[in-house]
Amino acid sequence: MNKRKLGSSDLYVSELSLGCMSLGKDKAKAKSIIDHALEAGINYLDTADLYDFGTNEEIVGEAIQGRREDLIIGTKAGNKFRQGEKDWSWDPSKAHIKTAVKESLKRLKTDYIDLYQLHGGTIDDPIDETIEAFEELKQEGLIREYGISSIRPNVIREYVKKSSIVSVMMQYNALDRRPEEEILDLLKDNQISILARGPLAKGMLTSNGYQVAQNKAKDGFLDYSYEEILAITEKWQSFESDARPASALALQYILHNQTVASAVFGASSLEQLNDNLSYLDADPLPKHLSDAIQSLTKAITYDKHR
Structure with missing residues (x-):
């Protein structure tokens, strides 16, 4: 699998990466999904301390034993909780982040985190203090790099201006093209990568996306009405071919932009994982199909989460 440089760092992440939130609490099942993902060439696993209140990190930590040095592990902090509650x-205080990282290290059974991310954030946070915490963790060798997980343009701009983040994790897919309007050029100009979460738009950009949309988009999706979503997902399925499955097309669309380092998808089964791995054998995305996708969908902007 191809790898891309993460921002200005010396970390190279696979074009596809596994978001671990959907793995569930069955350790054997989760490990089988992780094992299969790694065998396919995925080297970046993304978790967070809040996922299942620490349990997800523990599952990832157990699964990576014996091959830690070959992997890029990302986790997140900023939400205070007690495990089991x-x-x-x-x-986002410095005190909490510096405590949280130690708990994550224990659960992950490692002595360093490759990419430590702020799990959210608002413009009213003590941003300078948060940045100071991450910088100190880098100096202490507990983390290699840091980034933020946010879709708030004003927050992203502050971190771009004030910090040495190497990545921004944000939702980006063919239905949610908001990053194209405000964020992609800013990050490209500052050598910061996007980790694109939700690349399949809750499953609406898969082979059974029309059926998914009927169940999940009854109130619409972003600026799209229910009727618009049904029309788009029906058309999306017509783009599918043996050479390019619907899921592969969704992943190709966002990865055609080099500012995107990796598409971070979730998988709760081997079937879902293999569907996404079809990207590896798909024919390249032609420009006419990329243009058709942009004509079909909306170039919407952020009207909330400022």
Whole structure:
């Protein structure tokens, strides 16, 4: 699998990466999905301390034993909770981040994190203090690089201006093209990569996307009405071919932009994983099809989450 440089760092992540939130709590099943992903060439695993309140990190930590040096591990912090309790509060303070990283290291059974990310954030946060925490963790060797997970343009701009982040994780897919309007050029100009989460738009850009949309988009999706989503997903399925399955097309669309380092997808089964891995054997995305996708969908902008 091809790898792309993560921002200005010396980390190279696979074009496809596994978002671990959907793995569930069955350790054997989760390990089989991780094993298969790694065998296919995926080298980046993305988790967070909040996923299943620490359990997800523990599952990832067990699964990577014996091959840690070959992998890029990303996790996130900023949500304060007690393991075993289903409640949390937002806390981007330096004190919390420097405590949270130690807990994540224990759960992941490692002595360093490749990419540590702020799991959210608002413009009212103590941003300078948060940045100071991440910079100190880099100096201490507990993390290699840091980034943020956010879709708030104003927050992203502050971190671009003030910090040495190497990545921004944000939702980006053919239905949610908001990053194209405000974020992609800014990050490209500052040598910062996007880790694109939600590349399949909740499953609406897969082979059974029309059926998924009927169940999941009854209230619409972003600026699209229910009727628009049904029309788009029906047309999307007509783009599918033996040489380019629908999921592969969705992944190709966002990865055609080099500012995107990796498409981070979730998988709760080997079937879902293999569907996404069809990207590896798909014919290249021709320009006329990329143009058709842009004509079919909307170049929407962020009207919330400023």
